[in-house]
Amino acid sequence: AQKITQTQPGMFVQEKEAVTLDCTYDTSDQSYGLFWYKQPSSGEMIFLIYQGSYDEQNATEGRYSLNFQKARKSANLVISASQLGDSAMYFCAMRGSYGNKLVFGAGTILRVKS
Amino acid sequence: DAGVIQSPRHEVTEMGQEVTLRCKPISGHNSLFWYRQTMMRGLELLIYFNNNVPIDDSGMPEDRFSAKMPNASFSTLKIQPSEPRDSAVYFCASSFAPGSAYEQYFGPGTRLTVT
Numbered sequence: 001a002q003k004i005t006q007t008q009p010g011m012f013v014q015e016k017e018a019v020t021l022d023c024t025y026d027t028s029d030q031s032y033g034l035f036w037y038k039q040p041s042s043g044e045m046i047f048l049i050y051q052g053s054y055d056e057q058n059a060t061e062g063r064y065s066l067n068f069q070k071a072r073k074s075a076n077l078v079i080s081a082s083q084l085g086d087s088a089m090y091f092c093a094m095r096g097s098y099g100n101k102l103v104f105g106a107g108t109i110l111r112v113k114s
Numbered sequence: 115d116a117g118v119i120q121s122p123r124h125e126v127t128e129m130g131q132e133v134t135l136r137c138k139p140i141s142g143h144n145s146l147f148w149y150r151q152t153m154m155r156g157l158e159l160l161i162y163f164n165n166n167v168p169i170d171d172s173g174m175p176e177d178r179f180s181a182k183m184p185n186a187s188f189s190t191l192k193i194q195p196s197e198p199r200d201s202a203v204y205f206c207a208s209s210f211a212p213g214s215a216y217e218q219y220f221g222p223g224t225r226l227t228v229t
Contacts (some may be wrong), residue, residue: 036216045205045220091157100145100209100216101170104157 002027004105011110018062020067021077021108023092028051033095035102036066040088048090051075055078080101082112118138118221121207126227132194135224138187140207147218148181148191149205158207163189164211196228 003026007081013019036048051059051066059066060086067076079086093102119138127133138148142219147162163183174181178197183189193200203225207218 002202033216037220043203043225044222045207047217047219050217094217097161099169100164100211101159101162102218103159106156 001095002029002032002103004092004094004103006092006105006108008108009106011108013079013086013110013112015084015112015114018078018080019082020049021079021090021092021110023075023077023105025075025092025094027071027073027094027096029097031097034066035069035093035095036064036075036077037091037093037104038086038088039091044093048077049077065089074081079110084112084114086110087112116207118208118219120204120221122222122224123222124227125214127196128229129197130195131228132192133196133200133226135191135204135206135226137189137191137206137221139189139206140219141187143208143210144186145209145211145216145218146183146189147207148189148208148220149207149220150202151205151223152202154208164207185228196226198228199228200225201228 005024032053034051038046049061051068063080065078089107091107092105121136148160151157160173161181166183181191203223205223207220209218
């Protein structure tokens with residue numbers, strides 16, 4: 001079974017600064033995928049970034065990067081140059097080797113201050 | 115592409131009534147997922163389909179919940195009879211598998227309130 005832990009219920013960051021949102025995972029699968037989603041106050045779930053367990057390079061998508069440390073079983077999301085529009089709930093999720101369902105963490109609320 | 119379409123966006127009903135939530139996945143996607151989001155339990159997978167076939171329904175809370183996918187472009191989640199504890203936001207998501215990431219694309223959600 002997969003488990004995702006997000007230990008930061010809430011985070012504040014100053015506009016234009018970088019912020020790291022923590023995610024640790026637990027699985028016995030050798031092959032798995034890690035995802036980050038953003039949920040703004042409007043409620044929709046927006047896919048941000050993906051990292052495969054065998055990917056050697058950390059994933060990047062624009063201002064988003066995933067700091068993948070396999071030995072530590074962590075998959076932290078780094079947002080560079082924060083913008084006010086980044087204020088939202090962020091979910092880390094995981095897919096195991098079998099099937100393609102996702103297990104989600106509890107989420108971290110990010111507030112960007114001007 | 116129009117994205118995942120869900121209807122209705124909001125539903126208010128009385129306890130005991132039947133509720134049907136609808137979902138149209140992204141064209142070409144062959145996996146469909148139903149999630150429920152509440153403050154207490156977070157985001158939970160209820161059921162998912164591959165190629166219209168239910169694969170894992172272990173998250174369906176009770177026999178009052180049922181889901182169908184009669185074809186590749188339509189799915190329903192039905193609650194009968196509804197109870198106040200069913201109040202939540204219900205998301206439908208779709209993905210293409212096999213794919214490199216199998217990332218899921220979510221619909222806007224249906225906010226269900228059972229009084």
